[in-house]
Amino acid sequence: MIEVQNLSKRYGTTVAVDGLSFTIRPGQVTGFLGPNGAGKSTTMRMMLGLDRPTGGRVLIDGEPYRLLPEPLRRVGAMLEASAVHGGRSAYGHLLWLAQTNRIPRARVREVLAMVGLESVAGRRAGGFSLGMTQRLGIAGALLGDPPVLLFDEPVNGLDPEGVVWIRNLLKGLAAEGRVVFVSSHLMSETALTAEHLIVIGRGRLLADTTVRRFVEANSRSYVRVRTPDPERMRDALVRAGVRVERAADGSLEAYGTEAAELGELAAANGLTVHEVSAQRASLEEAFMELTGDTVEYQAGGGRR
Template identity: 65%
Template structure:
């Protein structure tokens, strides 16, 4: 379990993370979302002791990260797939991490097999593709068989098979009762993977709720209907006290009612329906709705001049992120 209480990070006058308090619990995949510059990477760095908070506290199973003797046995992290010595082979990279954290050599082969890199175990990491680097980084996170795992953009560079694999891996880890915390900009993938969401904007907590509740609370749900008897259907629904909106293309939209009830009303009046479908926003639409006022960097079309009145030329330092494994290796004396 990861616990944040009043976590704050300032860079001069810039507040990158502002009084964050939430708990990442075991047994579920918790997604960590926010626009660019929201403070996600800075938050994850503070969780791993890479950045020191200006205020507040973060604990890993009740302890600060620097109090853990062999951190890879407690928490595995992938913050940057490039955070490895390119001159080392995949095997030797993992062996170095294992030796610095009291992990048996046999575990190296096991995790290489888990991530599908056994065939290239002796090849130098500098020749790896982005996707292979991601797999090696994930192997490092799994090396100590930890109960807590953190992944920042884990599907970056992976092909469809790899994306499907990491999705199922994270779900299986959570099903084993482990704590899984994952940050990603790929909303469609997060919608398929995460059970719980923590959303931040401009360093502040915007939401800490289940996936289903997040979408329901930040989007419009309605029922769409089509019928060859549209005028009669509209009159019947109006008589039942139901407000109907014509949406064009021969469709009607109804808020505040269920598809079951609407179908029953149509059946009672012998009305033919060509469509009766409940509509709900995607995670991406709900996210955009919630964070619309928290986006720090906006793109502008060529025909629309940018508003530079509030522009800040430099993003806060440290939000790009170093690799968690390098930190763990360094802190363990390697």
């Protein structure tokens, strides 16, 4: 478990992280979301002792990261996949990491096979593609078989097969009872991978909830109705206490009801319907709705 307790970080007069508190629990993938400049990378660096907090603290299973013996066995992290000596082979890079934490040499081959780099183990990392470098960074995070895993943008550079692979890997690691914390800008992928969300903006906590509840709380869900008699349908809905809006295409948008209830209402009033469908926002739409006022830079509008 990771406990973030009133965490803050200032750089001069700039507040990067402002009193963050949340808990990351095992057994689920937790997504970490926020606009550029929200403080996500700074927060993750403080989790790993790479930046010193101005205030507050982060505990990993009750201890600060800097006090963990053989930390690669407790916490695996990939914050910057390109942080590899280009002259070392993939095998040599992982072997060096393994030897610093008394991890058996055999584990190096195991993780290379897990990430699909076994056939290029002897090649210099400096010649790797972005996707291969990303896989090597993931291998380094898995090296100590740790119960806690942190990834910053793990999908970067991966092809479609690689995206599906990392999605299944993260969900599988969480299913084994590990803490899996993933920062990402890809909303569609986060929606498919994560069960829980931590969302921040301008260094402050905006949401700590499940993906489903986050979308429900930050979007307008409605039932779309297409009918040859929209005025009668609208009148029937209003009498039933349902708020209705007319869409540009002539369909009706009914709020505060379910598709099944609306279908029964139409039948009871002898109304013909051509479509009754629930319309739910995506995670991306809900995220934009919540964080719109916390975006530091906007295209065409300069800095906010």
